[in-house]
Amino acid sequence: MIRGERSNKPTDEDLIEQFQNGDLYAFDLIVKRYKNQLLNFVYRFIGNVEEAEDIVQETFLRVYRNRKAYQKVAKFSTWIYTIAGNLAKTELRKRKRRKFFSISDLGYDDKDYDIADEAFNPEKTVDSNIKEEIIHREIQALSPKFREVIVLRDVQQLSYEEISEIVSIPLGTVKSRVNRGRLKLQERLKRLLKS
Numbered sequence: 001m002i003r004g005e006r007s008n009k010p011t012d013e014d015l016i017e018q019f020q021n022g023d024l025y026a027f028d029l030i031v032k033r034y035k036n037q038l039l040n041f042v043y044r045f046i047g048n049v050e051e052a053e054d055i056v057q058e059t060f061l062r063v064y065r066n067r068k069a070y071q072k073v074a075k076f077s078t079w080i081y082t083i084a085g086n087l088a089k090t091e092l093r094k095r096k097r098r099k100f101f102s103i104s105d106l107g108y109d110d111k112d113y114d115i116a117d118e119a120f121n122p123e124k125t126v127d128s129n130i131k132e133e134i135i136h137r138e139i140q141a142l143s144p145k146f147r148e149v150i151v152l153r154d155v156q157q158l159s160y161e162e163i164s165e166i167v168s169i170p171l172g173t174v175k176s177r178v179n180r181g182r183l184k185l186q187e188r189l190k191r192l193l194k195s
Contacts, residue, residue, distance in 0.1 A: 012076035020067050027067075031060055034077075037156060038084050044151045045088045047140045055091060059084040078165045081158070085148060085166055092144055138188045146181035153178050 010018070010026075012033070018026035038059060043052035062083050063070075070079055139147055152163045160178070164171045 013072055016067065016070050016076050017072075020070070027064060030063070030076075030080075034080055035060075038080070041081065041151055041156050042084055042088050044136065044139060044155055045085070045144075045148060046091055047136075051091060052088075055084060055087045058087055062087075074165060075162065077158075078162050081152070081156075081162070081166045082168075085152075089144065089148075134192055135185075135189065138185055138192070141188065142181055142184060146177055146184060149174055149177045150181040150185065154182075 010029070012030070015026045015030050015033075019030065035056065038056045039052055042055045042059075043049055046052060046055070059080065063080060070076065139150060142150065148167060149163055152158045152166065153160070158166070160171055160174050163178075164174045167174065169177075
């Protein structure tokens with residue numbers, strides 16, 4: 001059904017319904033559609049690439065196993081982000097219990113550095129990478145309740161309403177946390193990026 005409909009891109013809800021009816025190709029399309037978005041979200045939330053990849057894989061495994069649990073009352077994106085967010089929060093709680101969190105978890109040692117293409121300005125590339133790393137580190141320094149909404153709103157660009165459903169808090173609380181999180185982040189970044 002999907003293979004022949006190239007001009008009409010199926011919605012997420014269409015894909016999950018087709019998958020619920022046994023179409024494994026629809027599940028492949030869901031994975032392709034969400035893999036990078038979820039990896040970006042989870043990585044920015046927990047700060048470790050390998051753990052983020054494991055969590056995203058577990059998210060898709062849960063979607064696969066629990067496909068019949070999804071109901072069209074909520075957007076599919078809300079459902080899958082909720083699963084990923086809950087798994088990421090569980091990982092953070094495990095870290096806290098193990099007192100495992102260390103500077104290496106922020107990804108400094110794990111980052112691969114490629115040789116820059118000569119067409120790029122190396123100074124700008126380095127400066128941009130440094131600023132991106134500082135911003136990522138400062139997002140990681142936010143408390144989880146602020147970090148989660150900042151990543152969902154400013155990185156994943158989800159609506160306040162979607163975030164409210166994903167995090168299970170009132171819309172006003174989401175807006176308040178986003179604003180407070182942004183202010184905290186701005187204060188810290190102003191000090192760091194001036195020097």
